Amino acid sequence: MTASNQEVSLGMPQLPAPAYPADVLGRLEADAKEVIARYPGSRSALLPLLHLVQAEEGFVSRTGMAFCADRLGLTTAEVTAVATFYSMYRRRPSGDYQVGVCTNTLCAVMGGDAIFDRLKEHLGVGNDETTDDGKVTLEHIECNAACDFAPVVMVNWEFFDNQTPESATRLVDDLLAGRTVEPTRGAPLCTYKETSRILAGFPDTRPGAVEASGGAGAASLVGLKLAKGEAAPHARVVGQRGEAPSAQPQKGAEHLSSHDAPQQTSDSDPDNPAGPAAEEGK
Ligand code: FES
Numbered sequence: 001m002t003a004s005n006q007e008v009s010l011g012m013p014q015l016p017a018p019a020y021p022a023d024v025l026g027r028l029e030a031d032a033k034e035v036i037a038r039y040p041g042s043r044s045a046l047l048p049l050l051h052l053v054q055a056e057e058g059f060v061s062r063t064g065m066a067f068c069a070d071r072l073g074l075t076t077a078e079v080t081a082v083a084t085f086y087s088m089y090r091r092r093p094s095g096d097y098q099v100g101v102c103t104n105t106l107c108a109v110m111g112g113d114a115i116f117d118r119l120k121e122h123l124g125v126g127n128d129e130t131t132d133d134g135k136v137t138l139e140h141i142e143c144n145a146a147c148d149f150a151p152v153v154m155v156n157w158e159f160f161d162n163q164t165p166e167s168a169t170r171l172v173d174d175l176l177a178g179r180t181v182e183p184t185r186g187a188p189l190c191t192y193k194e195t196s197r198i199l200a201g202f203p204d205t206r207p208g209a210v211e212a213s214g215g216a217g218a219a220s221l222v223g224l225k226l227a228k229g230e231a232a233p234h235a236r237v238v239g240q241r242g243e244a245p246s247a248q249p250q251k252g253a254e255h256l257s258s259h260d261a262p263q264q265t266s267d268s269d270p271d272n273p274a275g276p277a278a279e280e281g282k
Contacts, residue, residue, distance in 0.1 A: 016060035032071050048200045055197035059090035096191045097128045097175045100141035100154040110153040118165035148219040156195045158183035167261035182257040
């Protein structure tokens with residue numbers, strides 16, 4: 001154990017972090033070597049290395065932080081500062097599926113707060129808490145740049161668009177029951193550990209995953225067209241509030257998964273239907 005690996009917390013020396021079992025350490029060392037070799041300066045590899053150790057245990061443990069510090073010639077204080085700054089690193093054991101409900105401004109007013117409250121009640125857990133079976137961790141998340149699909153729920157950072165309390169409840173029930181869950185767009189869903197390994201920069205070898213992960217969603221493309229001053233004949237991506245879903249599939253709607261909500265996402269202002277839908281007939 002080097003001096004850099006000694007855990008120090010506000011003047012209170014702590015016991016050294018427990019060691020990884022030999023087989024785990026061997027595997028991590030080989031993977032870490034590959035990650036570090038990608039960068040001209042080894043300390044630049046800290047973020048992917050934190051994802052790598054998170055892929056091992058499902059969170060960034062003291063052992064994981066000591067491992068990163070050792071490999072990169074950093075102090076554990078430096079590694080801890082980074083690991084605690086970014087919310088994508090967990091600091092304690094949690095569920096296979098992180099269900100993040102966006103409660104930033106736009107999602108909140110479009111129903112994100114109601115979704116979070118419903119899930120809290122349905123799952124019997126609060127923010128950053130995990131169900132007893134260890135499957136689902138519920139979290140408030142910040143804006144994930146998917147405001148055009150508000151309110152958004154993310155499971156292990158995959159998108160579930162235009163959610164409602166009812167559709168989000170079905171989603172978590174499927175996760176708890178082990179049923180297949182398909183994100184609205186992007187790659188197929190995997191566990192948090194598997195997601196962390198992909199974020200460490202290792203290829204996603206699942207069939208079809210790479211092909212599925214590219215491309216913007218339909219609502220974003222409509223916004224791009226409008227921003228360029230081009231006509232967007234199929235601009236109606238979000239339905240009129242209170243209106244039954246159209247019998248005619250809308251262009252771009254074919255990507256919707258079985259976990260998308262019907263496209264009425266808020267009834268807070270029935271006199272003023274929102275966005276492109278309202279503009280379409282003008
Ligand atoms: S406010 Fe929720 S994705 Fe932007």
